[in-house]
Amino acid sequence: GENVEQHPSTLSVQEGDSAVIKCTYSDSASNYFPWYKQELGKGPQLIIDIRSNVGEKKDQRIAVTLNKTAKHFSLHITETQPEDSAVYFCAAKRENFGNEKLTFGTGTRLTIIP
Amino acid sequence: DAGVIQSPRHEVTEMGQEVTLRCKPISGHNSLFWYRQTMMRGLELLIYFNNNVPIDDSGMPEDRFSAKMPNASFSTLKIQPSEPRDSAVYFCASSLEWVSNQPQHFGDGTRLSIL
Numbered sequence: 001g002e003n004v005e006q007h008p009s010t011l012s013v014q015e016g017d018s019a020v021i022k023c024t025y026s027d028s029a030s031n032y033f034p035w036y037k038q039e040l041g042k043g044p045q046l047i048i049d050i051r052s053n054v055g056e057k058k059d060q061r062i063a064v065t066l067n068k069t070a071k072h073f074s075l076h077i078t079e080t081q082p083e084d085s086a087v088y089f090c091a092a093k094r095e096n097f098g099n100e101k102l103t104f105g106t107g108t109r110l111t112i113i114p
Numbered sequence: 115d116a117g118v119i120q121s122p123r124h125e126v127t128e129m130g131q132e133v134t135l136r137c138k139p140i141s142g143h144n145s146l147f148w149y150r151q152t153m154m155r156g157l158e159l160l161i162y163f164n165n166n167v168p169i170d171d172s173g174m175p176e177d178r179f180s181a182k183m184p185n186a187s188f189s190t191l192k193i194q195p196s197e198p199r200d201s202a203v204y205f206c207a208s209s210l211e212w213v214s215n216q217p218q219h220f221g222d223g224t225r226l227s228i229l
Contacts (some may be wrong), residue, residue: 041222043118043221049217104157105156108154
């Protein structure tokens, strides 16, 4: 089955700096890669996703890049703000008929230092 | 729009007792997922339904766990009898379709403590 590794497990950056979180996956057939943000006491919330037919996607201060050859994808947050502090999860899924299983990484606790 | 609604938000009970967690998916969504989150194991998929039918329950840890979806707007996850190692946060999520990559929307979870 799919295995997703996520690094680093914790990350502290100064407010205004950029943060990068990296994930690798094992199943070359995976083609959908969402990122979730989980705040304290809340459920994970989708912040951005990317499909394997594109290499990069951007939404304001958040961007995701995908390298299918190397089987890794990354989340980039620019101009970080205190409200970006949370746990971030990457995930991967193969689009097969009837397969809805997302495999999650182990999470990155991001702390923005004011 | 209302998101995924889970109840109760917190549950504390003694081992051996039956525990029932409840979930109301987003209206119109036809896939529903139950996850468990612990520090040791992260986010684990327990079971998922499509059109109220269980599709994959391979993540259900033991026969003590069972899940039902009697209609499109309600699902339960039951643990009987409960054990201290079942303590975790249980999330329900729903999505619109199951054959294309539609995002999963999570509820805020039930924090379960088994004493």
